[in-house]
Amino acid sequence: MIDIKLILEKPEYVKAALAKKLWDFDPKPIQDLAEKRLDLIKKVEANKAEQNRLSASVPQIKKEGGDVAPIFAKVKALAAENKAGEEELARIEAELKALIEVLPNLPDDDLLAGGKENNTPIAHFGTEREFGFKPRNHVELCEMCGLIDYKRAAKISGTGTWIYTNLGARLEWALLNYFIECHLADGYEMILPPHILNYESGYTAGQFPKFQEDVFWLEGMEPRKFILPTAETALVNLHRNEILSLDDLPRKYFAYTPCYRKEAGSYRTEERGMIRGYQFNKVEMVQYTTEEGSDAAFEEMVNKARKLVEGLGLVHQVDKLAAGDCSHSMARTYDIEVWIPSMGIYKEVSSVSNARDYQARRGMCRYKGADGKTHYCHTLNGSGLATSRIFPALVEQYQQEDGSIVVPEVLRKYLGGLEVIKPIK
RNA sequence: GGAGGCGUACCCAAGCGGCUGAAGGGGUCGGUCUUGAAAACCGAUAGAGGGGUUUCGCCCCUGCCAGAGUUCGAAUCUCUGCGCCUCCGCCA
Numbered sequence: 001m002i003d004i005k006l007i008l009e010k011p012e013y014v015k016a017a018l019a020k021k022l023w024d025f026d027p028k029p030i031q032d033l034a035e036k037r038l039d040l041i042k043k044v045e046a047n048k049a050e051q052n053r054l055s056a057s058v059p060q061i062k063k064e065g066g067d068v069a070p071i072f073a074k075v076k077a078l079a080a081e082n083k084a085g086e087e088e089l090a091r092i093e094a095e096l097k098a099l100i101e102v103l104p105n106l107p108d109d110d111l112l113a114g115g116k117e118n119n120t121p122i123a124h125f126g127t128e129r130e131f132g133f134k135p136r137n138h139v140e141l142c143e144m145c146g147l148i149d150y151k152r153a154a155k156i157s158g159t160g161t162w163i164y165t166n167l168g169a170r171l172e173w174a175l176l177n178y179f180i181e182c183h184l185a186d187g188y189e190m191i192l193p194p195h196i197l198n199y200e201s202g203y204t205a206g207q208f209p210k211f212q213e214d215v216f217w218l219e220g221m222e223p224r225k226f227i228l229p230t231a232e233t234a235l236v237n238l239h240r241n242e243i244l245s246l247d248d249l250p251r252k253y254f255a256y257t258p259c260y261r262k263e264a265g266s267y268r269t270e271e272r273g274m275i276r277g278y279q280f281n282k283v284e285m286v287q288y289t290t291e292e293g294s295d296a297a298f299e300e301m302v303n304k305a306r307k308l309v310e311g312l313g314l315v316h317q318v319d320k321l322a323a324g325d326c327s328h329s330m331a332r333t334y335d336i337e338v339w340i341p342s343m344g345i346y347k348e349v350s351s352v353s354n355a356r357d358y359q360a361r362r363g364m365c366r367y368k369g370a371d372g373k374t375h376y377c378h379t380l381n382g383s384g385l386a387t388s389r390i391f392p393a394l395v396e397q398y399q400q401e402d403g404s405i406v407v408p409e410v411l412r413k414y415l416g417g418l419e420v421i422k423p424i425k
Numbered sequence: 426g427g428a429g430g431c432g433u434a435c436c437c438a439a440g441c442g443g444c445u446g447a448a449g450g451g452g453u454c455g456g457u458c459u460u461g462a463a464a465a466c467c468g469a470u471a472g473a474g475g476g477g478u479u480u481c482g483c484c485c486c487u488g489c490c491a492g493a494g495u496u497c498g499a500a501u502c503u504c505u506g507c508g509c510c511u512c513c514g515c516c517a
Binding site: 038041042044045046048049051052054055056058059068069071072073074075076078079223243364366374 | 443444472473475476477485486487496497498506507
């Protein structure tokens with residue numbers, strides 16, 4: 001949520017910043033409502049003070065044997081007036097909130113305006129391998145080596161799903177263990193959150209009200225619940241409605257969860273396999289920081305995500321997203337993209353973002369600063385990492401001419417020392 | 426799933442219609458005493474949100490889980506929701 005004070009004080013700045021996110025913002029309705037709100041508050045509060053005074057005088061008057069009937073009549077009239085005023089105020093505030101809560105986060109000043117086409121690669125790692133033979137795509141490789149069973153997945157579930165089988169399951173689990181071990185080594189606290197969350201959690205994360213249709217809602221639960229689309233949704237709600245102390249910050253968390261997404265629209269043929277499905281595994285990092293600490297935390301998290309990919313020996317790049325390509329709630333996003341040889345492109349395996357105080361404002365997550373005042377926390381999140389892209393990249397980048405796959409060094413200890421996964425057909 | 430109970434500050438807890446922004450205890454912080462510490466004693470300790478303010482000191486509104494209601498007046502009475510606890514049923 002954008003600070004309403006900022007909108008009122010610097011409407012032109014907010015308009016320009018949101019324009020970079022390709023969002024056409026008109027501050028006028030908000031300004032008008034805010035003015036109305038203030039006038040009403042002054043009126044209603046003066047009235048209430050009067051009502052309170054009169055009410056409080058009742059015991060004294062009774063004691064003196066005076067007539068309280070006129071006071072009762074007067075206060076009753078005032079109360080009715082105040083109730084109407086408060087209802088009007090509630091209406092205005094709800095309207096105001098509705099206007100503000102749908103606004104995306106302001107992008108950082110240094111971001112380029114516009115969408116995807118203006119993303120800037122800022123770093124590249126590794127050299128794209130010359131295969132010397134015709135490389136296979138990951139679907140073919142996974143089937144050859146018996147890592148993934150798409151057919152039976154369709155039988156027991158439907159399209160957009162897959163089954164990790166045998167060494168595939170173990171490779172997947174090895175990746176997750178490798179990530180977890182690295183995060184623990186970096187002092188992040190491990191969390192296993194519930195996968196079923198309430199509306200407030202989606203609201204705080206910034207997914208609701210705008211993107212309610214993008215998640216899976218559970219039937220038969222009241223109040224309604226949805227299944228998390230990313231562990232971020234759970235993690236950025238851990239300290240909702242809390243006031244943390246300065247020594248609590250920064251807080252560094254990570255969680256492994258499957259992520260459940262509707263991903264509206266049909267799959268392109270190039271995205272067959274496990275590039276995009278209804279469910280994928282991800283380890284997610286989240287940090288809560290002070291206002292001053294969030295830039296450093298962002299750098300740290302980008303680096304961590306990068307290191308994980310580097311540790312696997314995969315060719316990848318870092319992309320600084322243009323304002324319009326950053327997600328709704330984020331002020332800044334860097335993507336780590338890994339090379340997928342069969343597609344000839346780089347695919348996102350991690351998205352590291354700084355929400356600044358956008359989510360904290362929605363969830364009233366604050367801390368007591370050195371100045372003794374309460375400030376909103378900054379929240380940051382980043383995948384560390386999503387396996388559904390890493391897995392294809394890994395099998396494709398490490399494939400041999402005969403269809404076997406070399407296991408990256410760092411994963412071998414989780415696979416009983418296995419060095420090469422051989423085709424079974 | 427069924428029955429009952431509870432939700433007051435950092436923690437425990439009193440209050441059950443006006444004198445309660447809220448007793449008491451613990452904790453924490455500061456002080457006295459002490460070579461130092463403990464003990465004892467003294468003092469401080471309701472956060473938060475929203476308004477106002479030529480005196481920046483304060484003042485007003487909201488606020489006892491949340492929301493609605495009854496009342497001139499609600500922590501206190503009523504309803505709804507949420508959460509927690511106990512018992513029964515079911516179950517990994």
